[in-house]
Amino acid sequence: MSYYTLQTVTHVHHWDDKLFSFRCTRDPALSFENGQFVLIGLMQHDRPLLRAYSFVSDNNDPELEFLSIKVPDGALTSQLQHLTVGDSLVVAKMAKGTLVLSDLKPGKRLFLLSTGTGLAPFVSILRGMALKTLFEEVVLVHGVRRASELAYAAELEAFSTQPGCFYYPTVTRESFRHQGRIPSLIQSGQLFKDLGIAPLNRETDRAMICGNSDMLAEVRSLLEAAGFQGSTGKGQCGDFLVEHAFAAQKKTGV
Numbered sequence: 078m079s080y081y082t083l084q085t086v087t088h089v090h091h092w093d094d095k096l097f098s099f100r101c102t103r104d105p106a107l108s109f110e111n112g113q114f115v116l117i118g119l120m121q122h123d124r125p126l127l128r129a130y131s132f133v134s135d136n137n138d139p140e141l142e143f144l145s146i147k148v149p150d151g152a153l154t155s156q157l158q159h160l161t162v163g164d165s166l167v168v169a170k171m172a173k174g175t176l177v178l179s180d181l182k183p184g185k186r187l188f189l190l191s192t193g194t195g196l197a198p199f200v201s202i203l204r205g206m207a208l209k210t211l212f213e214e215v216v217l218v219h220g221v222r223r224a225s226e227l228a229y230a231a232e233l234e235a236f237s238t239q240p241g242c243f244y245y246p247t248v249t250r251e252s253f254r255h256q257g258r259i260p261s262l263i264q265s266g267q268l269f270k271d272l273g274i275a276p277l278n279r280e281t282d283r284a285m286i287c288g289n290s291d292m293l294a295e296v297r298s299l300l301e302a303a304g305f306q307g308s309t310g311k312g313q314c315g316d317f318l319v320e321h322a323f324a325a326q327k328k329t330g331v
């Protein structure tokens with residue numbers, strides 16, 4: 078029995094020359110928790126070429142949605158970026174990943190800290206119903222190099238108009254209303270000052286982090302220095318959870 082299904086692309090949206098989103102049909106048997114990822118890809122010479130992708134869509138959405146980088150010489154994305162409505166997409170039958178709300182200890186305020194396509198799982202989590210019952214406040218931080226990479230900004234601005242919901246986009250390589258890397262913004266206190274919220278508190282705050290490895294390592298160190306304990310990823314709940322947004326790393330500067 079095959080470990081994947083063939084789905085059909087229903088919508089494609091290009092944010093800029095480096096990022097695009099797409100939607101496809103969903104096998105009704107595919108179940109996942111918001112925050113997880115699945116292997117998707119294209120058929121190549123009768124074999125699927127697959128890569129890990131975080132779901133952007135809510136688990137109640139009858140379709141699937143993904144946010145993708147365009148790596149010019151990337152084996153998959155050099156082709157995937159040319160997807161059009163009606164094309165076939167390979168989707169594995171089983172979702173994976175531990176970036177899920179059920180692996181966090183109870184808390185009052187949740188920080189969702191992302192760079193680049195690391196935003197994807199957090200859009201899924203924000204679209205889900207569980208978040209609103211678990212936390213009183215949610216702070217979504219998205220770090221990118223250029224403002225054009227702020228995917229889903231309109232949806233996230235709308236989210237931030239709700240009580241207790243904060244959206245903090247930050248840009249590193251051009252002028253923008255918030256600038257700087259996430260670890261620096263936390264360490265300096267600028268993030269909390271700009272949003273008018275209290276600084277980190279291990280008793281009440283929880284965090285989920287997804288992005289490039291430098292940001293993950295630096296934020297992890299900051300949280301551990303403040304007394305936060307990470308989940309071991311073996312079904313043991315933690316004060317924070319970490320997921321790499323991609324496997325092999327280049328210096329991204331965000």
Ligand SMILES: Cc1cc2nc3c(=O)[nH]c(=O)nc-3n(C[C@H](O)[C@H](O)[C@H](O)COP(=O)(O)OP(=O)(O)OC[C@H]3O[C@@H](n4cnc5c(N)ncnc54)[C@H](O)[C@@H]3O)c2cc1C
Binds near residue numbers: 129130144151197326
């Ligand atoms: C758990 C997990 C979840 C992922 N979720 C997503 C997702 O939601 N969206 C997505 O676009 N990618 C995601 N990725 C990365 C994805 O699996 C592929 O690496 C990406 O699609 C590029 O594939 P490729 O074959 O074109 O190039 P690859 O050969 O896979 O990568 C080439 C190089 O491009 C860089 N790169 C790869 N992916 C990214 C990225 N997302 N952002 C910045 N640089 C990158 C890396 O330096 C890598 O060495 C995820 C990876 C993991 C491990």
